[in-house]
Amino acid sequence: MRAEAPYTPPMMHVADRLLSAVQRCGAPLCVGLDPVVGKLPAALQTLGATKPASAIESFSLAVLAACVRVAPVVKIQSACYERYGVDGMKALAATLESAREHGYEVILDAKRGDIGISAEHYAAAAFEAARADWVTVNAYLGADGLAPFVKHDHGAFALVRTSNPGGDALQSLRLSDGRSVAEAVADLVADAGKAALGGAGYSSLGAVVGATKPADAARLRGRMPHTLFLVPGYGAQGGGIADIKPCFNADGRGAIITASRSIIYAFTNDDDDWAGSIRRAAETTHHELAEGLRA
Numbered sequence: 194m195r196a197e198a199p200y201t202p203p204m205m206h207v208a209d210r211l212l213s214a215v216q217r218c219g220a221p222l223c224v225g226l227d228p229v230v231g232k233l234p235a236a237l238q239t240l241g242a243t244k245p246a247s248a249i250e251s252f253s254l255a256v257l258a259a260c261v262r263v264a265p266v267v268k269i270q271s272a273c274y275e276r277y278g279v280d281g282m283k284a285l286a287a288t289l290e291s292a293r294e295h296g297y298e299v300i301l302d303a304k305r306g307d308i309g310i311s312a313e314h315y316a317a318a319a320f321e322a323a324r325a326d327w328v329t330v331n332a333y334l335g336a337d338g339l340a341p342f343v344k345h346d347h348g349a350f351a352l353v354r355t356s357n358p359g360g361d362a363l364q365s366l367r368l369s370d371g372r373s374v375a376e377a378v379a380d381l382v383a384d385a386g387k388a389a390l391g392g393a394g395y396s397s398l399g400a401v402v403g404a405t406k407p408a409d410a411a412r413l414r415g416r417m418p419h420t421l422f423l424v425p426g427y428g429a430q431g432g433g434i435a436d437i438k439p440c441f442n443a444d445g446r447g448a449i450i451t452a453s454r455s456i457i458y459a460f461t462n463d464d465d466d467w468a469g470s471i472r473r474a475a476e477t478t479h480h481e482l483a484e485g486l487r488a
Contacts, residue, residue: 204346206391207376214265220483225265225453234467253288259472269304306331308338316341336385348397356403356426383417404432411439422448428455434485
């Protein structure tokens with residue numbers, strides 16, 4: 194008599210999992226982890242001068258520990274680690290592992306973009322090797338370049354309307370049908386994500402929409418009702434509560450707000466409790482979002 198295979202419970206849809214994490218935490222806060230050696234606390238500057246990858250790893254692990262249960266999501270900027278070669282990639286691996294151990298939903302901010310087998314390789318690197326939950330991607334190569342990143346248990350945030358001023362030169366251009374380039378990309382993302390909806394009604398293909406473009410965000414939300422927005426630009430880049438509200442649906446869901454510099458560098462050069470200062474800044478941002486979005 195052949196033994197039955199053990200029952201394996203189905204994995205939770207990645208968008209449902211992210212929304213559940215936000216609900217448990219009480220605010221849609223994503224800490225952006227963009228470690229730069231020259232901005233590290235004085236306690237790590239000496240190490241940073243000779244072993245920069247070790248210094249940013251130590252800093253990253255401290256930030257993750259400081260923000261536990263304050264932020265449900267962390268966005269790790271791959272470039273800050275990749276620049277240090279093999280040592281940097283080891284630091285990135287240690288940071289990703291720590292983020293998972295702390296229970297964060299993990300976004301690898303790597304901005305991948307390719308087609309065919311190359312996109313499949315990039316997706317394998319993000320989800321099988323790095324074991325991230327989400328990765329940022331460039332939608333310029335079309336839906337076939339997005340497909341390998343969009344599954345049931347992991348997903349992608351495609352660049353649609355970014356927060357940097359230089360993005361206006363391309364993203365605001367008008368096409369012959371009257372849409373802006375950003376609106377055309379939004380329509381592509383919305384259509385490509387329809388087949389990947391979770392139980393809460395959101396797709397595993399999300400969109401990056403900057404907090405500094407509230408008028409555009411309102412229009413894009415209308416075009417992408419089932420798309421999770423990853424919203425950079427809050428805090429140090431100038432985005433406030435009024436700017437991010439258009440990124441949410443009427444049910445109060447649908448967006449994750451990223452704060453980076455205003456949290457991870459919330460200390461002075463002579464701050465002996467720099468990790469505590471980071472946690473207090475995260476708590477302040479958490480409170481701002483929780484209270485401001487309810488108003």
